[in-house]
Amino acid sequence: MKIVVLAGGLSPERNVSLSSGTMIAHALKRLGHRPALVDLYFGLEDPAGPLEACFDQPVPDRWKQVDPQAPDLEAVKAARPGESPSQFGPGVLELCRQADLVFLALHGACGEDGRVQAAFDLMGIPYTGSGYVGSALAMDKDLTKRLVAPLGVKTPQWKRADYTDRDIDRLTSTTPVPCVVKPVASGSSIGVSIAHTKKELHAALVEGLAYGGQCVLEQYVTGREIQVAVLAGKALPSIEIIPSDGFYDYENKYQPGAAREVCPAPIPPAWEQAVGQAAVTVYQALGLAVYARADFIVDQGGTPWFLEINTLPGMTPTSLVPQEAAAVGMDYETLCQTIIDESLKARQGSR
Structure with a gap:
């Protein structure tokens, strides 16, 4: 082809x-x-x-x-x-x-x-991948949470903030810390900050102006960072992310050795089932197709807290979806061919 x-x-x-x-x-x-x-x-x-x-x-x-x-x-x-x-x-x-x-x-x-x-x-x-509606919904972290929260998928408390520099002091005083500050529509953890203090929150909001002054202020949930790919409507084995320093930011994601990634994640079968089902629920709720990757924090009790879902997840040398596919015996070439085959099915009638 x-x-x-x-x-x-x-x-x-x-x-x-x-x-x-x-x-x-x-x-x-x-x-x-x-x-x-x-x-x-x-x-x-x-x-x-x-x-x-x-x-x-x-x-x-x-x-x-x-x-x-x-x-x-x-x-x-x-x-x-x-x-x-x-x-x-x-x-x-x-x-x-x-x-x-x-x-x-x-x-x-x-x-x-x-x-x-x-x-x-x-x-x-x-x-390849999802259509335009599902892609647009998944890109907006606020809309995604609004759609999946009523379906029983737990997600940290959040609020969307559209702000200018004049609103930063008010947002800083009214937002509980610790919290996570995320651009509404961005990926690879670009522009994401964890604010443990009001001073850090203020600085994160100032930084967020460079990303359009549109962010999600999200409750900080502690636990293990678990991510799950969905391929052709089915969850692949989960992967646990353990950064060597700080959180799983842009540098830790793409520099070899900056984070330890364990797949399958060393979690009990019941936790694996819960996080996989949550990922599939989000995938279906947004009308996604072919493949995606959902990000979670799993707390000490095994409850998965949904953070976001990516409709075109990375396929770099350090990316997670290829690692999850490898855990079920699917090499990189087979993964790419599967994405092609499933995408052609999804696009039937497009020409």
């Missing part, structure tokens, strides 16, 4: 996405497919050239390792030639029309939030 692997984009998670895309493209090549790895935002180096040739180019390795720092998006914008406001770089849509499938290796805004999926639906371009 001719498959465009779409990565990068204009998102704080573009470096993670480029790493995921590189790994996926290499796997597709080993499977006998004809992948074309493309940066959504920068597009084709020669958009006027023959598109067919893009599917026979070697897969570059320069993006394989995730940079330890999130990208400077203003610098990314400045590096793209021209002044087009489009999120699609030169030749991207034209190439996607030529493909049998687009494998979405995008993470974060404009990729995981449903906008690319909606554009492809309108154009009849098949793609």
Whole structure:
């Protein structure tokens, strides 16, 4: 199959996405497919050239390792030639029309939030993962919690805050600590802070202005960090995350050795069943498809507290979904092929 692997984009998670895309493209090549790895935002180096040739180019390795720092998006914008406001770089849509499938290796805004999926639906371009509605709902941490809390899925108490610098003192005085401050629509723990004191909360809210001043202020729940992937509607074995220092932030997620990851998680069978069922409940409630990864804190009594769900989870060298698939005997190539097969089923009738 001719498959465009779409990565990068204009998102704080573009470096993670480029790493995921590189790994996926290499796997597709080993499977006998004809992948074309493309940066959504920068597009084709020669958009006027023959598109067919893009599917026979070697897969570059320069993006394989995730940079330890999130990208400077203003610098990314400045590096793209021209002044087009489009999120699609030169030749991207034209190439996607030529493909049998687009494998979405995008993470974060404009990729995981449903906008690319909606554009492809309108154009009849098949793609991997969930559709635009489920993607948009899952990207919004507040909406996700509103939908799943009535279904018996426990989630820490929270409130959404849309604020400016004039509201920070009020929010600081009225929000109990400890708490977690999260951008409403972001991933890879970018912009996430744990505030144990009012001073830390104030600082976190100031930092949050850089992410649009839209956040979720969430009750801090102590316990073990357990994550569960759902593949084709079924939970994979859970994985426990044990950071070497601090919490599971951007650096700990993507730098080898920064966190210990144990899969299957060393938890009692009853806990495993509870966290797996909670993940599937969230997946179904949001109308997700193909695959996703849900994040939980499991307390001392074995109760899973749902935090968020990711519809295009990472596929980097240190990512969790491939590790969970490996725990049931599924290697990286088979995982990618399964995502392709399930996605084609989900997109039946899109053309």
